[in-house]
Amino acid sequence: MDRRVFVENPFRPGAGHTPPYFGGRKDELERFQRLMRQDYATENILVTGLRGFGKTVLLSQLRTVARENGWLWSGNDLSESASLSEERLAIRILADLASALPAQAVTESSVNLLPNEEGDSEDLGTAIFDELRGIYERTPGLTIDRLRAAFMKAISLVKRSKMSGIVLAYDEAQCLFDHADRDEFPMSTLVELVSSLQKQDSVVPVVLVLCGLPQVFDALTATRTYTERMFNVMRLNRLNRDDTLAALAHPLVKLHPPLYPSKDLVLKAAELTGGYPYLIQFFGRELVEQLLQNGGVMSSEQFPSPSVIERLDAGLFSARWNRTTDKQRDLLQIAARGSNHWGEDFSAAELSELSNGEFSSAQANQYLVALCEKGIIYRTRHGRYAFTVPMSESMIINRMSKTDEVAESWETAPKDLAAATAPPVDESVHVEVAPKKRGWFGF
Ligand SMILES: Nc1ncnc2c1ncn2[C@@H]1O[C@H](COP(=O)(O)OP(=O)(O)OP(=O)(O)O)[C@@H](O)[C@H]1O
Ligand SMILES: [Mg+2]
Incomplete structure (x- = not known):
């Protein structure tokens, strides 16, 4: 009987996929927790790391922390098109704020809802965007002045709804940098906006969280402002051995029965991942698949199957x-x-x-x-x-x-044709019966 019918593979290799068990990153979460407990903001967060190191997944954990502490989380993935000019970035920020502001903040505000408005949250979102954009359009001055004026309106709404503050969070921030050749400074605009709000001690604190590949740091240092000092940098590294084992073992515990991975097998899988988060999910998934094919047990020598590196290559490289x-x-x-x-x-x-x-x-x-x-x-x-x-x-x-x-x-030199067309002798058939071990669940 095929046991795969009964077991859903919990591991999730893929961009931004929430892992079944979130390993490590305790320091980062604690640092952010402290920041969210303050009623003022002087520092911002920059999360950097290579592809697949878990930036996006960490960002969603930070969002949970922010919301638990009563902060408004406003943000998105930064696309190249949104980062092309100061104007586009400003509109992106206002649209994100409008959709993040809770209905409560909007109805209690002086936002002019359209006549006959039913008041459901989608319409409220549109109304608040129109309001913010109206302020942005009407305010004289540079993009930064207009954006600040619209932002102040959002701040007053957040204050009125008794929220703790605003987190502006942007993933894929490597798309954002200044284009001095075109006289467009979107990265500087974003940083100056937050810096000026923090300096003037706005009525609610505002924290900027940027997340992206390591080059974001270069883009920040290239801005017109003194940006590096404004950021508390979280450089994501590989997970350590214990955290890696935990990230593999916890989801496996839940699959017992019908799967009984031995301690050696889990250790071998952890070794193969080298603590790299994407690989934890990748090898975790492979391990479960192979265990299912082997009736729930397998010796560590049988793992991984030879085709694994090819699948890894196809998915990642x-x-x-x-x-x-x-x-x-x-x-x-x-x-x-x-x-x-x-x-x-x-x-x-x-x-x-x-x-x-x-x-x-x-x-x-x-x-x-x-x-x-x-x-x-x-x-x-x-x-x-x-x-x-x-x-x-x-x-x-x-x-x-x-x-x-x-x-x-x-x-x-070519072989003779008869040898080339002879059926291959299968010398590789070798069935190894794995001992029925009890699973290893040391966590
Ligand atoms: N702390 C963790 N514990 C277990 N698995 C994790 C952890 N962090 C990330 N992962 C897994 O690693 C994979 C990559 O995570 P994520 O997409 O967050 O990386 P990323 O750094 O944002 O990558 P990219 O640069 O491509 O955007 C996902 O499958 C995710 O489930
Ligand atoms: Mg990501």
Whole structure:
């Protein structure tokens, strides 16, 4: 009987998917909790981390903390189009505020509802947006002055509804930066808005939370203001071993019976993830699938199945890889083979040396800059780079060795046709009966 019918796989690899158990990040949550308990605001939060490190998921945890403490949470994903100009960003902020403001805050306000308005929350949202936008349009001055005037109206509504403050939260903030060439400064506008509200001690506190890839920090330092000092930076790292084990083991406990993963098996899965949040979900899901196929038990040697790295590659890496040129792939291979540790960074000069003359330092540097733009690697500090996607090293080596195997097969002398068409002898059939162990649930 197929046991999969009865078990829903709880692990959720994928962008922004809430994990079945949220591991670690206690310091970050505590820091934010403290901020939300204050009735003034002088600091803001910047959450950065590589792809799949759990920024979006942490942001939704922060939202829960904010709401529990009575704050209004207003925000969205920043798209490139919303970040193109100061005007577009201003409209985005006002629209987000209008939809976040609770019906209570709006009905008790002086917002002019349209005649015959039924007063349901969608119409209230539209009415408040029209009101805020009206103020924005009518106020003289620069975008920042007009935005501040409209924002003050939102602040008065929040005050009236007795909420604690406003959190302006934006994910994918790497889309936001100043365009000095076009005289458009959307990042500076956002930061100046919050900074001026915090300086003038507005009637309710306002906190800005930005979340994105590590380059957000560069965009902030490039603004016209003294921005870095305004932010409490949460640099998301991998989870430690205990938190990783907890994130794997807790959801597995709930699947007992019919699944009985051994302690060794869970430890092996944790080892494979290296504490990288996306991989916790990925290998967790693979583990459950393979256990189901094996009738609920499996030895640690059987995990993971050989096709796992290919599925990982397809889900995480292939889109980026497909945008690289042959020469860039050669350089990536050198970087992948040259690193001793997962996630180690490298420089153009080091790769040039490892390439035995194939790349000069200047050429390697040029390719590294191009690879950065394609999102395969990122700059860790001046002149040094690392892979954006964890386990890139194994995926690159795997891909390149397959390409080499195909090339070699064409270079060797052809076999005779009879041998080539003979049915293959299956020497791999080897059934291992896993001992029926009790599950390991040490958490
Ligand atoms: N603390 C955690 N414990 C367990 N799983 C987590 C944790 N944080 C994130 N994950 C899982 O990792 C995956 C990636 O999370 P998320 O989408 O939040 O990453 P991200 O940093 O926002 O990625 P991106 O840069 O692509 O937006 C999801 O499947 C999520 O469930
Ligand atoms: Mg995200």
